[in-house]
Amino acid sequence: MVDFPSNVGAALAALLAIYWAGSWVTDRQKRYPPGPRPFPLPIPFLGRIPSAAIPTSFPWLGYTKLAERFGPLVHVEALNTHVFIVNSLKTARDLFEKRPLVYSSRPWVPMFELTEFRDFMVGQPYGEEWRWHRRTFEKHFRRESSRAYRPIHVKKVHAFLRKLNDNPEDFAAHVRALPGATIMSTVYGYDVPDYSKDRFVEVAEEYNRRVTVSFTPGAQIVDFFPFLRHFPAWVPGCGFQKSAQEIRALKDEVKNKPFGYALEHKDDLRLNPAPIVVKMLEEAHKGTDDEMEMLRRVSGVSYSAASDTTVSALMSFFLAMALYPAIQHKAQTEIDALLGAPGATFPTFEHKASLPFVEALLREVLRWRPVLPLSVPHATSAEDNYGGYFIPKETTVVMNIWALTHEESTHGSNPDAFNPDRFLKPDGTLLEANHTSLAFGLGPRICPGRFYAEDVLWLTFVSVLAFFDIGKAMTTEGAESEVDVASPPYSDTTISHPLPFTCSIRPRSDVVKDLLGGISLQE
Numbered sequence: 001m002v003d004f005p006s007n008v009g010a011a012l013a014a015l016l017a018i019y020w021a022g023s024w025v026t027d028r029q030k031r032y033p034p035g036p037r038p039f040p041l042p043i044p045f046l047g048r049i050p051s052a053a054i055p056t057s058f059p060w061l062g063y064t065k066l067a068e069r070f071g072p073l074v075h076v077e078a079l080n081t082h083v084f085i086v087n088s089l090k091t092a093r094d095l096f097e098k099r100p101l102v103y104s105s106r107p108w109v110p111m112f113e114l115t116e117f118r119d120f121m122v123g124q125p126y127g128e129e130w131r132w133h134r135r136t137f138e139k140h141f142r143r144e145s146s147r148a149y150r151p152i153h154v155k156k157v158h159a160f161l162r163k164l165n166d167n168p169e170d171f172a173a174h175v176r177a178l179p180g181a182t183i184m185s186t187v188y189g190y191d192v193p194d195y196s197k198d199r200f201v202e203v204a205e206e207y208n209r210r211v212t213v214s215f216t217p218g219a220q221i222v223d224f225f226p227f228l229r230h231f232p233a234w235v236p237g238c239g240f241q242k243s244a245q246e247i248r249a250l251k252d253e254v255k256n257k258p259f260g261y262a263l264e265h266k267d268d269l270r271l272n273p274a275p276i277v278v279k280m281l282e283e284a285h286k287g288t289d290d291e292m293e294m295l296r297r298v299s300g301v302s303y304s305a306a307s308d309t310t311v312s313a314l315m316s317f318f319l320a321m322a323l324y325p326a327i328q329h330k331a332q333t334e335i336d337a338l339l340g341a342p343g344a345t346f347p348t349f350e351h352k353a354s355l356p357f358v359e360a361l362l363r364e365v366l367r368w369r370p371v372l373p374l375s376v377p378h379a380t381s382a383e384d385n386y387g388g389y390f391i392p393k394e395t396t397v398v399m400n401i402w403a404l405t406h407e408e409s410t411h412g413s414n415p416d417a418f419n420p421d422r423f424l425k426p427d428g429t430l431l432e433a434n435h436t437s438l439a440f441g442l443g444p445r446i447c448p449g450r451f452y453a454e455d456v457l458w459l460t461f462v463s464v465l466a467f468f469d470i471g472k473a474m475t476t477e478g479a480e481s482e483v484d485v486a487s488p489p490y491s492d493t494t495i496s497h498p499l500p501f502t503c504s505i506r507p508r509s510d511v512v513k514d515l516l517g518g519i520s521l522q523e
C-alpha cells in the first residue's frame with residue numbers, strides 16, 4: 001500500500017533540498033561584501049536566520065566594531081533582507097558622492113506606503129518628484145538664502161536666554177521649544193505662543209513620535225509579511241492598519257494646518273523676512289490644486305526634520321560644557337576678548353568669523369555625538385559592483401555616520417574625547433573654512449537644512465557661553481553630581497539624545513542678569 005504521508009514528506013524534503021541548493025548556487029555567484037554570516041539554510045519564503053553577531057542595541061557602535069573585523073563595507077542578511085553598512089569616509093564618498101544615481105534612493109517599507117510617508121521629501125525615492133521637492137525646499141535653505149532668517153534666530157534665541165535666566169533648572173524644556181519655535185516662524189510666520197500647549201506643535205511632535213515607533217524595523221508584523229498590507233484592519237493581526245490610519249491623519253494635519261494659517265494671514269505676513277510659505281505662494285506658477293498640494297508637502301517636512309535633530313545637538317552642547325569645563329572656559333575667553341566683559345553686549349552673526357574656537361566647538365559637538373548616528377537609510381536604484389563585490393538593486397545601504405565621525409584618519413587620535421582643537425591649526429585658525437559636518441550626511445541627499453541648523457546652533461552656543469557658566473549639578477550634600485565623562489548615556493534611537501541629565505546654569509555676572517531682564521521688559 002502506498003504510504004501517502006511519507007511520500008509527501010519525501011517530496012517536501014526533496015523540494016527543500018533543491019531550494020537550498022538553488023540558493024547556495026545563487027549566493028556563490030553573487031559575491032557580497034564580507035559580514036557576519038546568517039544560518040546557511042534559508043527558510044522558504046522567510047529567508048535566512050540572521051547571525052547573532054548583528055547588533056541589536058546601539059547598532060552604530062556594533063557596526064563600527066564589525067568594521068574592524070570585516071572592513072569598511074559590511075553586509076548583513078536577515079530574513080530575505082540584505083543591508084550594506086558603510087563604515088568609512090572613503091567608501092561613503094565613493095558610493096554616495098561619486099555614484100549618486102545608484103545610492104540616493106530610499107528603501108521601500110510597507111509602513112511607509114500605509115502611512116503615506118512619501119508625501120514628505122525625506123521618504124521619497126530618488127526621482128523627478130523628489131528632485132522637485134528638493135529644489136523647491138533648497139531655494140529657501142541654501143547658505144545665502146538661510147541668512148535671511150537670521151533675525152528670527154536672534155529673536156528666538158534671546159527669548160530662550162531670558163527663559164534660561166528665569167528658570168535655569170527647566171533648561172531641557174527651553175531647549176526643546178527653541179528649534180520648533182524658530183522653524184514655525186521661518187516657514188509659516190507662526191509665533192508659537194506657548195510651546196507646551198500649542199496645537200500645531202502637539203500634532204507635529206505626536207506625528208514624529210508615532211513615525212519613529214512604527215518605522216523601527218520589525219516593529220510591525222507587516223514588516224515580515226508585506227502582503228498583509230492589503231488586508232483590512234478587522235483581520236486578526238492587522239492592527240497596524242489602525243495605527244497607519246492614525247499616522248496618516250496626523251500627517252495630514254501637520255501638512256495642512258500651519259499651511260492654512262500662513263495662507264489665511266499671508267497679507268499680514270509680508271514681513272521682513274517673509275515666511276517661506278508666503279514666498280512659495282508668490283512664486284507659484286498657477287496656484288492649481290496640484291501645485292498647492294505640492295507646496296503643502298514641501299513645507300510640511302520642515303518641523304519634523306528640524307526640531308528633534310536640533311534639540312539633540314543643543315542638549316549635547318549643554319552636556320559637553322558641563323563635562324569639559326576647561327573647554328568651556330577657553331571658548332568664553334575667546335568671546336570675552338572680542339565682546340568685552342560678560343553682558344557688555346549680545347553676540348551677533350557679525351562676530352562669527354572672529355570666533356574660530358566657538359566654530360570648532362560647534363563642529364566638535366556634531367562630530368562627537370552625531371545626531372542621526374546611522375543617518376536616514378538609503379537604497380540602491382540599480383545593481384552595482386564595488387571593489388569586486390555585488391550590491392543588488394533596491395537594497396538598503398546605511399551610512400554609519402558614527403563610524404565616519406570617529407575615524408582617526410580623518411579626525412585625529414582619541415576620537416571619543418571631546419576636543420574642538422582637532423578642527424584648528426596650531427595657530428588657532430580653522431583647518432577648513434567651508435567645512436560641512438559629516439553629521440549632515442553626504443551626496444545628493446545631504447541634509448538641505450544644514451546651513452539653517454548651524455545658524456541656530458551657533459547663535460545659541462555663543463550666546464549661552466557669553467552669558468552663562470554651565471557646570472555639573474550639585475547633589476543635596478553639596479558635591480558635584482557624577483556623570484560618566486568617557487561615555488555619557490545616550491538614547492538608542494534613530495535620533496540619539498543624551499539621556500535626561502541635570503546641570504547648573506548660572507549668569508556670569510549681575511550685568512548679564514540685568515541685560516536679560518531687559519529683554520523680558522521689551523517683549
Ligand code: HEM
Pocket residue numbers: 121122123124134141301302305306307309310313371372375376377439440441442444445446447448449450452453
Ligand atoms: C543638527 C541638526 C540636523 C542634523 C544633524 C541633520 C541631519 C540630517 C541627516 C543625516 C539627514 C539624512 C541625509 C541622508 O539621507 O543622507 C537629513 C535629512 C534631511 N534634513 Fe536634516 N539635519 C538637521 C537639521 C535639519 C533642519 C534644521 C532642516 C530643515 C530646515 C532639515 C531638513 C532635512 C530634510 C528635508 C532632509 C531630507 C533630505 C532628503 O531626503 O533629500 N534638517 N538631515
